[in-house]
Amino acid sequence: MKSLKMDVKKKMHTTEGEKYLEFTEEISQGDFICLVGHSGCGKSTLLRMLAGLTKPDVGKISYGDEIWYEDVSGKNLEPQKRHIAYMFQDFALFPNMSVEENIMFAQSKPDKDTVEELINIFGLNNLEKVKPGKLSGGQKQRVALARALASRPSILLLDEPLSAIDWHMRPALQDEIMKAHKYLGGISIMVTHDQMEANKMGDRIITL
Amino acid sequence: MIGSGDFLQTMATTGNLALWTTVILLIIGLPVAYFLAYGDFKGKSAVEALICMPMVLPPTVLGFYILLAYSPQNGFGAFLERYFDLRLAFSFTGVLIASVICSMPFMIQPLQNGLALLPSSYREASYTMGKSKIVTFFRVLLPNIKGSIITAIAMTFAHCMGEFGIVLMVGGNMPGNTRVASIALYDEVQSLNYEAANQYAVLMFVVSFIALTVIYSINKSRRI
Known part of the structure; x- marks a missing residue:
């Protein structure tokens, strides 16, 4: 069974000055990990390093037999080749595309059946042709989740996906995220500020 | 006067110059704007300043240096003449190149x-979805800056329609070749032919007004 191994170090520039983020962990297939910690401790930076959007200073990241980053060999696999899905805090839905087009864009080859299946799973029927600008916060989150699953990624990275959502809506959307994790059956790593949320959702909680 | 051969010829030259400058600058401007917006390289501020220079420099200064560059007495001009049998000074192509340089900030900045x-x-x-930088540029970035693209096109076109100093320096005032509306207007005023001058002025006023109205309408609809 493939596992995600990370042993990295990164200098960060924070409001409190320079800090070192050091992280060593092995995550198994099927695990839902919650990353918690105070603001500026490097939770999002860690997620970005996994996605290939930020380069660590030193260390190694590998998934199964594949090396994603290694300082010794100078290897740094592009985000395009890591087969991950990243859900951003602002959801990053493309305003020029409808809900359906946003989901389809994430696929390497258009697969209408999967798009329809995801639209049904996340209750987005009747919203297929709507542009993101006309959606509520909860609807946007569900579209972002559906889009994240469209390419059936090996790893799902969620950067505070509920931070922009009203408190009363959170439990239902937490269930949607768990649904997405089970649908993929891979590794999910979620950054959250909320310890209760982490306790409820995580198989494991990692505090930075 | 409107409909006369001279007037139509001058307006055709002006329109041609504005159109070709805008098309060329759109093709050059998109990749340059991309690298300036997202690139982080040494000398970036100097490149940005250089592109913006035509906004603050008198067009005659730029025209003077371009004219020197075109001269067969100097390296670039001599090279063009020797290998391509080409003289750019006082030609439409020469004016077009000068106009592209002069209008660059109006396209690139927006x-x-x-x-x-x-x-x-x-x-x-888009990258985490496996999309390349080129696919991301054309399918994600460009469609979401439509307003900026239209603003850039309108600003560049309107600015070129009113180009005066640089055209006069580099192209002179040759009917059917380098004579543009703003120079024709100046000529008519010098000849005390105010009626003809007014017709050029009205037409340029209308084109600039339409271009700016388009820009403001786009900005308003984006705010709503």
């Missing part, structure tokens, strides 16, 4: 600002 204002998460989300 495009650069439009790209820089897009959330970086759009690009990054």
